[in-house]
Amino acid sequence: MDFLTIIESLFQTFFGLFFVADCILNGRLSLTIVFGGFFSNILNFPFVIVVSSLITLICVFYVSPAAIFTSLVISCILRNIIVDICALLSPSFIDVWISASICLFLVVSVPVGLGFDLIICGLSKCAKSANVRIIIFPIAVCVITCVSIAFSHADQIILIARTVQANSSLIISLISLVQICYLFSNSNSQSQSFILFLVLLIGTLYPGQKRQFITKFSTFELVDSSFSTSLVTVVNDRELDVKIMRIDHSIVGGVFNTGFESIFETFYWYELPCHVPWMKSTAKSMKKHALVVGCGVGIVVDALINRCKFDQVIVVDNNADVLSFASKYFGLSRNASLITADGLEFITTQDTNKFELIVYDVFSGLFMRSNYIQELVSNCFRILSDNGILVLNLVATVEMEVLHTIVQQLQTAFKQLKCFCEGGIDSVNTSALVNFVFFAIKSEEPLQFDISDDNNDQYNYHEAFKSAFKNFKSSEIQLNKLNTYRRVNQRQIEFSVEKSNFQSMREMLPSSFWLLY
Known part of the structure; x- marks a missing residue:
């Protein structure tokens, strides 16, 4: 039994699972923030599973694990760039779905499919290097243990998942550095290590350079931003002289910098009691x-x-x-x-x-x-x-x-x-x-x-x-006038409601705001 081979295959399997989870969580979040509520519903993701399965069946027999691993890292590093490019190609709401479909394919479906490839490759290599029963038994024990922990400590599991989701960029950067060192140590893969290093550099510098470049041509100024469970930003609109708070693809409030009065009248209604x-x-x-x-x-x-x-x-x-x-x-x-x-x-x-x-x-x-x-x-x-x-x-x-x-x-x-x-x-x-x-x-x-x-x-x-x-x-x-309207089950109209909210928010502020801030 080759112990190092088993360790390598388990390493690939683990990170295959990580990349699948990351692409579904953060990839879907990126799509939701930019393209609206359609992607916030996990039930709208059968497309991801179908396409990912097809990619898995095609690629698993023809692509080496090292190439799959490198491709996954590159796709995750370039995720924000791909999202921004697709969003910029959406001049109207009709065209946004073509752009969003391309983005869904590149940002979620392909990486998830490659992640499944990596999992299958890792398990296959592990099975070839040891008795199948020896491998299946600990995997089954791990799965049962994880399911039991998930049911008994659901809140903690969710907290861990959110923490990983929030810090995935840092984790992927560290994985990239490890992969660069691994490729560089292999004389046949040094060119791949250089390409991956260049991509990592671009991915690291892109957010700051993007904001610095486009802010010169924008009326907006980023005050602060954070991402834990949601993207939360505070932005100054220099033209209107207002300060607003954004959560994902919605504006939750704002004030005029002069006088500090609310930009939404309705908030004053809450004082009526x-x-x-x-x-x-x-x-x-x-x-x-x-x-x-x-x-x-x-x-x-x-x-x-x-x-x-x-x-x-x-x-x-x-x-x-x-x-x-x-x-x-x-x-x-x-x-x-x-x-x-x-x-x-x-x-x-x-x-x-x-x-x-x-x-x-x-x-x-x-x-x-x-x-x-x-x-x-x-x-x-x-x-x-x-x-x-x-x-x-x-x-x-x-x-x-x-x-x-x-x-x-x-x-x-x-x-x-x-x-x-x-x-x-x-x-x-x-x-x-x-x-x-x-x-x-x-x-x-x-x-x-x-x-x-x-x-x-x-x-x-x-x-x-x-x-x-x-x-x-x-x-x-x-x-009694509300009773004159027919009732519609909200599950039937969730998409149209999210679409309406998405449109109203995009009418409130231009595309550059939603892309950059």
Whole structure:
């Protein structure tokens, strides 16, 4: 038995698995960020499996493991360049799918297929070098052990996977250096080592050079960026004099650098509970506690602390980068308690009757299923005080089942419910994404908002606030009108909803922004 051959084959097998996982996770993420939500759904990936299998069947008998390994490393290093080139070739949304298909093939399908090649080659070489039963037994034990660990420690496994995903570029660079040394030591492969070194150099220098070159011809300036579970960036638009935060392929908030007012009026609507008469009287007699799920750039958090005078505001977001950037670049108040956690999981752990206000703003309702909505509404009701108010934001179409399910659950649990959307019901059409804001209360007291000019002056509101409050009254929707729209199962329209969101974001900012920042 050749021990070194077995070690080499196991090495190839391990990194074959790593490259397959990396290309599916990070490759799909790159496609999602640039080309929209179609690629965010793993169910849309049978194409990857089919093409990868065909490549495997063709290549495994004709390509050496060393060549496969080198090709894999090169494809992963050049991934960002390929994505950018394909995106730049997409002048319109019609053409984007041709470009996206090419990108999917080059960035995910081919590397995944080569990864499977490497796995098969490694296992085949290992089987030839030792008794098959000796190899199969430890592999079976490892697989069973890994499955058992995955089931019993799912959270830790996910955390490890995210860590590997976030640091994959560094790992691939280290693997490349090892491969360069290996190829250079082989006199027949020294030219390959030089090519791989050149590719590694290009891949390392490309992000900085790309940003430096194109920023000269752009109105945007990168303030900061980070990638853990999502791509999060803070960017200055020098032309409009605004600072915005991006998460993957969505803008979650922004402010004007002069005056530091929100670029989205809707965020000011979340303050409306502060203008309910009986909420004001409560503020004078007892301490007020608020929970904000979904931080964004922190507009509502600052309002609750500085203008509405809440004694405690807890902010929960599942992305630590969002909380960090909101504090560092958008002046998120230090008096807020910042917690990185899943919103629903945090809510379920809170004491009964703890909060006077809950603001639940997670932007999209695509992930919300009926059981999730039921658990969310019931727990929000439980932890709200008797005079508490729930503010829930939902981006959806009027036909989406999630909208009607939320209305039904809120009406069942709470005494009163009001709904507002930008432009009111007259601006809504069946295919358009709409920003719905719900106000639900446990009390039988009338849910009325006192936003007179005198009251605005008392809070030292500027024109942006006054404009937002002036427009919201005409934006109220009678809930019985929502029942006139037919319900469509959201699984049937997820693609069209993601497409609509993708288009609206691309209309908001040019392609250069999404490519570079």
